[in-house]
Amino acid sequence: MELIFPSVLIILGCVALLLFLQRKNLSGPPCISGWIPWIGAAFEFGKAPLEFIEKARIKYGPIFTVFAMGIRMTFVTEEEGIDVFLKSKEVNFEFAVQDPVYRTASIPKNVFLTLHEKLYILMKGKMGTFNLCQFTGRLTEELQEQLENLGTHGTRDLNILVRHLLYPVSVNMLFKKGLFPTNKRKIMEFYQHFQTYDEGFEHGSQMPEYLLRNWSKSKRWFLEFFEKNIPDIKTNKSEKDNSVTLMQALLEIIETETNEQSPNYGLLLLWASLSNAVPIAFWTLGFILSQPSIHKAIMEGISSVFGAAGTKAEINYIIEETSNNVCSLHITSKVKSP
Numbered sequence: 598m599e600l601i602f603p604s605v606l607i608i609l610g611c612v613a614l615l616l617f618l619q620r621k622n623l624s625g626p627p628c629i630s631g632w633i634p635w636i637g638a639a640f641e642f643g644k645a646p647l648e649f650i651e652k653a654r655i656k657y658g659p660i661f662t663v664f665a666m667g668i669r670m671t672f673v674t675e676e677e678g679i680d681v682f683l684k685s686k687e688v689n690f691e692f693a694v695q696d697p698v699y700r701t702a703s704i705p706k707n708v709f710l711t712l713h714e715k716l717y718i719l720m721k722g723k724m725g726t727f728n729l730c731q732f733t734g735r736l737t738e739e740l741q742e743q744l745e746n747l748g749t750h751g752t753r754d755l756n757i758l759v760r761h762l763l764y765p766v767s768v769n770m771l772f773k774k775g776l777f778p779t780n781k782r783k784i785m786e787f788y789q790h791f792q793t794y795d796e797g798f799e800h801g802s803q804m805p806e807y808l809l810r811n812w813s814k815s816k817r818w819f820l821e822f823f824e825k826n827i828p829d830i831k832t833n834k835s836e837k838d839n840s841v842t843l844m845q846a847l848l849e850i851i852e853t854e855t856n857e858q859s860p861n862y863g864l865l866l867l868w869a870s871l872s873n874a875v876p877i878a879f880w881t882l883g884f885i886l887s888q889p890s891i892h893k894a895i896m897e898g899i900s901s902v903f904g905a906a907g908t909k910a911e912i913n914y915i916i917e918e919t920s921n922n923v924c925s926l927h928i929t930s931k932v933k934s935p
Contacts, residue, residue, distance in 0.1 A: 626671060627657040630664040639665035650674070666803055697802035702865045703820070708855055715850050716862075723843055731840075732770065739766040755886075759879045760788065767870045772844045772863070773833040776826060790815040795872050819867065823860030830863075 631638040642649050642665050650672060653661050659675040673679050682688065691713050698704050722728070743762045753761075764787070765777040778784045794801075797812035806813045831848055835841075841849075844866060851859050885892050 626660040626662050628662040628664060628669075629653060629657070635667045637664035637666065668803060698865070700804075700806070701798060701802050701816070701868070702861045703816075704859070704861045704865070708857075708859075711854055712851060712862075715854065716847060719846055719850060720843065723846060735770060736766065739769055755882060756875075756879055759875055759882065763874050763878055764788070764791070764871060767874055768867070771842055771866060771870055772826075773830045773842055774835075776830065786818075790818045791867075791871060794819065795868065798868065798872070816864070819864045820860050823863035823867075827860055827863065 629638050631641070638649075642663055649663075653663070653672070654674050660671065660673050660678055662669055662671045664670075673682050691710060695706055695709050698709055699706060740762065743765060747761075768777040769775065778787055793811055793815040797809055797815075801809055801812050801816070806816075827848065830842070830844055833842075833845070844863060847862055847866065848859075851857065851862060885895060
């Protein structure tokens with residue numbers, strides 16, 4: 598009898614809590630929570646996310662919540678709802694991304710909130726439309742160097758080819774010339790660790806690190822890589838001018854505000870650049886190669902400009918002129934706009 602009474606109280610308490618939570622959720626969107634505590638609907642959602650979302654939209658309407666791995670994710674699938682959401686004063690981007698940033702790059706909340714706006718303004722200025730033309734000359738040189746290393750004959754998987762071209766180009770441009778490894782073994786190590794980190798990034802941004810052993814290992818590898826190289830990145834100077842790389846500019850602000858040389862932001866910049874550059878280039882090239890008429894038109898256009906054997910000087914001149922024209926077009930459109 599003594600055991601029955603406490604058990605009844607516990608059961609009644611659980612029922613009351615369940616009813617309270619259900620009543621509390623009446624004002625919110627439908628919630629798909631599954632039946633396993635904390636895990637929720639993670640298994641069903643993880644098997645086929647897009648199919649899961651579409652079925653949920655049909656069943657529950659344009660707005661619904663999915664509870665998985667201890668996280669509530671609310672989906673807004675109609676244009677009107679998205680517009681209202683994005684214009685809401687309750688939406689705070691910094692707080693929305695702070696936790697994933699901490700999980701994926703180990704940047705503490707106080708540091709992230711202190712630096713976010715300043716770094717955003719810096720990157721927007723340096724990588725904005727009007728400043729992109731400053732990168733074309735060096736970008737061309739870096740790409741030419743990588744293409745020359747490939748030789749004139751051979752075959753390779755397109756995805757691997759794009760990675761082998763853009764990884765060193767992006768790293769050397771954004772951080773410092775020569776930062777990307779040149780030793781074959783170290784190059785493969787870099788590729789493997791970044792592929793592991795990139796492929797597990799979404800899970801790493803949501804799940805405890807101890808559940809993702811290989812991903813965590815690659816994350817630590819890159820943090821150590823940048824911690825070792827930050828002193829050289831900071832002191833490196835361009836051979837042609839006094840320009841600084843994007844990472845050097847970031848480090849200046851980071852040190853000023855926090856008195857630290859953060860390898861964590863190096864990892865974040867590396868992921869943001871490589872994870873975007875490679876897919877964009879891959880699908881662009883894939884589309885061109887799959888469309889004979891477009892491929893032919895592009896090759897004819899290149900031949901008409903460069904001729905049978907364009908020199909580096911000619912290529913740099915043409916790209917510089919093209920960049921200037923693009924910048925001029927943007928300036929003109931801004932002036933003519935009401």
